[in-house]
Amino acid sequence: MADGNSAPTEVAPPGVNINVPHSARIYDYWLGGKDNFAIDRQVGEAMIKAIPGMRYMAGENRKFVHRVARDLVVNEGITQFLDIGTGIPTRPNLHEIAQGHKPSAKVVYVDNDPIVLVHARALMISNPAGRSEYIAADIREPRSILDDPALRDTLDLKQPVGLTLIAILMLLSDADDPWSLVAELRDALPSGSCLAITHPTADFNPDEVNAAVAAATGAGMTLVARTKEAVSRFFGDWELLEPGLSPVSAWRPDAPVADPQAAYYWAGVARKP
Template structure:
């Protein structure tokens, strides 16, 4: 079988090219899911070879989402979320955390992989008092997200929104100007809204991260690791909440963390003045 081709018994769902790796399915593989294909597993394993703790890092990103959802609801009074780069659903999902605290919470999920859409409709079932919706769209076109009828029917953009961009901005090259894309999203949200970001970095282990990036780009993917300074730019003039921009496990951990820099991701949450 040629490198990058699918296994003989793998069947492509409608609209899914199983001969091209996709970040959502690679992430699903790292998290122990089954919604991935041979090409995704090949890239995922190549990246694990470069960074043996990659699965742990993926798990820490999921735990960060849970902590953010909990804290934004309980401490910032936010009851509606826009999650861009959702990935294949992994329970508990963001809306399940938020609605477990406020049953009326509303969440709009956004991703550009058709396989995510299939699972989102099946697994992202809202509490009857709240609402969860899914938009098939791309972060490269923020206007298409912000003008989508499903978003406008679900979220009230006159009230604070929790915008989550978890391990997604790495998929936009500098030439795509991801900072401008995030700025467009920030500008559309009212005062009191919060932005949560995680982003891989080479700041803690340049050689290992370079090898992982090389494995992804060698398979035709875009994957960019950015410095602390570059990641901080995504927040613009919004006020970073304590403890600021930190390694993912160090952001308001539920238990002491021995070596947070062993997870090669920056994480932070900021509030719009």
């Protein structure tokens, strides 16, 4: 127990090292959540110092998820989703948006942080007409995701799937060859499936983004900002939906955006022919 002059002792679930920052918990901190530790807040603040608009950017990323879930259900007729790099649940979650338009929609969430697992199973409660499941897995092993019994029992891979990779590919270095990993996921999905991606970039403000990357890598994290060309490669030969690969705030916004480049992310959705 901490005394009156020391900080409270932080307790984590088994398997969580509270001395190592994790992207999901840093993101939770930016969004105003409480499921993070001192090291996550320390790195999160260092990145805010580099990019003062970081909290705004995190919020714009979440808004994109909401718009994509709605548009894929309403406009593309997709009723099943595979969300890799889920992060700590923040309402409304993807399945809540999708099931708000189609109660029978099904979602499989994937993340590799034990804290996400704890909260996902407690908070990601599906509409009774649909289903939501959670898989503890890593995007570096796409086959283990695709072959997981929970995925096979929830999603019908013969029917279109909405694959969402939101702010996750930035955690893979070029040496990981993330393009091949995403291609393996794309190849497993049938015609009519859609792929949604957001990815940080230095294209809009190199100085701020490079400083944020330095703060993250200095703390032992992998964080890669990529150009528009590099991000576009993740979609392969799939057809980009309008408005194409665009700043995250400018992808089918619900209201006019004063400065689309104020959030330093590329975002896009593509459909498999």
